Amino acid sequence: MTATDRSIELVNTAAQAAADRLAHDIIAYDVSDVLSITDAFLLASAPNDRQVKSIVDEIEERLNKELGAKPVRREGDRDARWILLDYVDIVVHVQHSEERVFYALERLWKDCPELPLPEDALKTRGKAEEHARLSGDPDGELS
Numbered sequence: 788m789t790a791t792d793r794s795i796e797l798v799n800t801a802a803q804a805a806a807d808r809l810a811h812d813i814i815a816y817d818v819s820d821v822l823s824i825t826d827a828f829l830l831a832s833a834p835n836d837r838q839v840k841s842i843v844d845e846i847e848e849r850l851n852k853e854l855g856a857k858p859v860r861r862e863g864d865r866d867a868r869w870i871l872l873d874y875v876d877i878v879v880h881v882q883h884s885e886e887r888v889f890y891a892l893e894r895l896w897k898d899c900p901e902l903p904l905p906e907d908a909l910k911t912r913g914k915a916e917e918h919a920r921l922s923g924d925p926d927g928e929l930s
Contacts, residue, residue, distance in 0.1 A: 789820075790819050790826040795827070797827075800849055802831075803907060803908060806910070806911055808838070808842040808845045809833070810842045811887075814830050818899050826877060829879045829880070833881065833883065839867045839881050840867045843881050847872060859875055869890075
């Protein structure tokens with residue numbers, strides 16, 4: 788089983804929205820073969836809580852406006868360190884960069900196929916490391 792056309796449409800729209808709000812390291816996985824609850828995961832991160840919220844708000848607004856999709860669940864708003872949007876077909880994870888490194892969801896889903904993303908989303912790869920370097924961390928790591 789593979790992700791449905793609807794799931795791919797949702798992922799691409801959400802990824803573009805995240806990229807437009809300067810999210811870091813956007814990646815999507817087709818998890819339909821290993822999970823029965825959703826087709827795809829979209830992961831993105833940002834260096835601060837305010838930007839995490841901004842990315843999530845843009846994704847939610849764009850999916851509603853362009854595709855008529857509303858999340859059935861939104862979790863993590865209080866701290867804005869890891870906000871989850873559940874659209875049933877896809878689950879969007881927007882994490883603070885520190886949570887992204889700590890929880891390393893990519894390691895959990897690395898055996899699942901990556902989904903193609905818009906060019907703007909692909910250009911965000913490696914931005915977290917670049918941001919950490921520019922922020923004065925000599926190792927380029929987030930702590």
